[in-house]
Amino acid sequence: MQLFPCPFCGPRSESEFHFGGEAGNRRPEGFRAVTDGEWAAYLHERDNRRGPASEIWMHMTCGEVFRMERDTVHHGAVRSFALIEGGGDDGLAH
């Protein structure tokens, strides 16, 4: 069983976590300005990186959402951030 680092609870079993998508997938704003293509890109298109990735995860047991840096090839979970710390580069609303 792999351990993932929760920024609030520390290392916990992977089965307690839920994948929440790629970090930095920013919702397009403004109803008239958003084209079908932009909206589809936001909803469906992904970088799906091979190697180092930055992802949003939820630790279901404490209910907190956070950002984790992880490698998709060797599965090493490098580090995780509370969203308030990772703020600037995670692309989420602040």
Add this chain to the structure above:
Amino acid sequence: MTRHYSAFSLVKEGLAGQTGWQQAWRSPAPKPRYDILVIGGGGHGLATAYYLAKTHGIRNVAVIEKGWIGGGNTGRNTTVVRSNYFFPESTALYDMALTLYEGLGRALNYNIMLSQRGIVTLAHSEAEMETAARTVNAMQINGTDAELFGVEDVRRVLPLLDMSPAARYPVFGGVWQGRAGVARHDAVAWGYARAADRLGVDIVQSCEVDEFIVEGGRCRGVRTNRGEIRAERVGMVVAGHSSHLAAKAGFRLPVTSYALQACVSEPIKPALDTVVLSPATGVYASQSDKGELVLGGALDRVPSYGQRGNLPVLEEVISGLLEMFPSFRQLRLMRQWAGIVDVTPDSSPILGESPLPGLFLNCGWGTGGFKAIPAGGTLLAHLLATGKHHDVSRPFDLDRFARGRLIDEAAGSGIAH
């Protein structure tokens, strides 16, 4: 030299000490230019090359593969072929594949060991039985075979299944598709490779794409570790690595890569002569011709390019199987492995021209690519040869995501991914 496989050639070679068999396919160096280049030597890629040569008469074709042919998901699946989907578009696609599978051994002169032993998808509650009836109706209306099974039917085909009142998941019935079954996965890749090679297709292994050659906004070929290869049209058939290559070509795909794992038990005498799938326990199982039980389950819920599975899902699969078949409790596992599958938001594949003109896609099969190999090959070959969609592939174009015309089989047929 013996080229054709038959009972006669077996006897002849047996008497001659097995010395005259011809190599099944050549290993040529890549030429600098082809009419059509296919990236990816799995089942879909090799089938594409075969149908280009066979159906469309285009023989100046190469398949390039970074590893060895059939070494990716084609060699890592659980060998099930079926067409029990919900939407008409899906049935047209997967039934085309199943129908081609039915004649494939003869067409390729290669025994793919197709065994149409039927698949039963179990229903574990009254509500699931209603859904099962709806699925059966949809499949019959869409023109493929399906039958609604009651408890006694399930007992007849699965005598070892725990159907006692104490069972954790009581069985109410299920969906039966009798034409479904299993085929030898390696043989499908090798059979297509051999048949394509005989028609003049170059199969180049250990050949990895570094970058795409783009001229005038159009894909003109690729640069590889074995040199530059140019082509009029290029097909990309690389399953779980589609996003990785798409990034090199300058676009993104609606795909997330996950590991899907499977395992086999030690071989035992025949005990399970159909394919069984239980959505409640998250397990499907069949028994191979060698006697091993072949098990699979849901995706690992962690995006991955590492070709190995994680423990939580393996535990779930095995405990699910034992819940259903307590008599398998004493079996030992022999092997466990994983393949990287390309999952789309609607659990349906992507077939069509990519955002880079001249580059065509066959990807997004997710957890169900093996069953679709003959259709995926036929349809991509049609696209590459004509530049236009086949009627069957049109709904699966990449444009469906912006148009909102998703073919949501996750909701339709209840496949988990």
